Amino acid sequence: MHRPAAAIAIGPADPPPALLAKAVVEAGAQVTDPAEARGLIWAGTPGQFPDELPASVEWVQLPAAGVEQWFDAGIIANHPKVRFTSAAGAFAASVAEHALMLLLAGVRYLPEQLRAASWRQQDFVPHIGSLRGKTVTIVGAGGIGRALIPMLIPLGAHVIAVNRSGKPVTGPGIPDTIETISTDQLSRVWARTDHVVVAAPATPATTHLIDADVLARLKPSSWIVNIARGSLIDTDALVTALASGAIAGAGLDVTDPEPLPDGHPLWVLPNAIVTPHDSNPPQLRLAAFADHVGANVRRFVAGEELLAPIDPERGY
């Protein structure tokens, strides 16, 4: 039987979310019934997932970046002939945008300016900085770090990407010329780092990666942004550095402890920006998933390698 090359179903909602249907169609496919589909875009939970899939389905796109629950529910194992992809990377752009916002707000001295109720131009002008010509070290070059790099390049920043291997970071919008170093070389770059973005996973090895020693090696003009996990920064050391002016400021979407308790010094330090872990809010996720779906449907139609393939052996 001849099936259209680009028949894609969307489940479980009926009608499917308009944004996903639009993404499928714009990627050159058509939205069909699952019984006729070669690909299935799943917008529901593991619990809603069908026990059996139509024989036509070769590929399933799951809606989560971390897919432990889908493995635990046996869904990957139950369909050994089906290729699964996750949404890993799909939600990174929103967090990267938040990181950029925190960094720019800091460098441009926004916190003090927002508190003003009069035209304090002479007070503020000397404090206005720019990312142009500055070196931003991004610790952790996973989805968020890689999404942030193309946002920093047009601002004229020099980026140092840090990953475990030191293998050059690649990805959409990332220039070949990007400087990548391995985590164990990190201590060598602090002296030429202007600003730091913490975007690494929380592991025993990354606990207090930013400690008093690192903070002492940064500049009085340096901002630190953390959109990863609070534990990567030694909070007490950070408070000391912020209070003494050893660094210029910190923009934190994550804290340690989290939630940050009332009365904590980070709430009152004028050079600390705290947003309560809200860089990836639910209302932005469907649109981000739709972008990811569009990219993967395009690849599926073209017979190219899919983004974020799940390896049944590796478990992610």
Add this chain to the structure above:
Amino acid sequence: MHRPAAAIAIGPADPPPALLAKAVVEAGAQVTDPAEARGLIWAGTPGQFPDELPASVEWVQLPAAGVEQWFDAGIIANHPKVRFTSAAGAFAASVAEHALMLLLAGVRYLPEQLRAASWRQQDFVPHIGSLRGKTVTIVGAGGIGRALIPMLIPLGAHVIAVNRSGKPVTGPGIPDTIETISTDQLSRVWARTDHVVVAAPATPATTHLIDADVLARLKPSSWIVNIARGSLIDTDALVTALASGAIAGAGLDVTDPEPLPDGHPLWVLPNAIVTPHDSNPPQLRLAAFADHVGANVRRFVAGEELLAPIDPERGY
């Protein structure tokens, strides 16, 4: 006599500012005495400019974006055989970066978050927006508008550039696909505009370009950023729109009146961000000029067209 192709002098300081000398050398030229130079980078005032230039000098780079003073001082007319270039566009990047900061801070609900002294995640999450998939209309596609476009593209924004002619906007980092409309078509795009950046010159025609009527056509989620001149927005209408929630907020580096007087509603409205015309501070200007010098020396060495040529007839 054979002269090195890339002999460039820097005046009037001796020794010249290190940043400028570095830019010249990195652009493939060498810094020489004016008597031997083919190009002269001028970092001083019109009053310091020499009455006569060495016969070897073919090109002079002036340090200002607006060069009325240089014309008024007769400097352009006194050297009819010399090509002059201005620094037009050189200082645009800093202002564009400021505009991006204001827009991101607004869309990501930073003002309310900065005022918090406790972990109000549930209050804030519904208000966190993103530029991804949003349409940003940039009114005025001069240096600042053109510098802003490449900063918005990696964030996934759709940009509508507005200029007088409607001729497609071009420039470094600006995709061919950019949508450009002419000012007289502006009324047609408000309905599909999410956010507005005002970057047009102040002229009688642009006074109150953003008035009550335009504000009424924007969305409750719309932010307006003004980094041009305060007069382009009807301040009273803006205050009304901000207070009623007709639009989400405004990020203003310029105001009308300016300076904004103490007690003005814009100082207390929670959705107004005011920075006191500090988007292009002096400490960033030398670095920006050095970037411009580097780009022009590279072009001079390669025999290419120079950036920001001054036309003695036009007067700019």
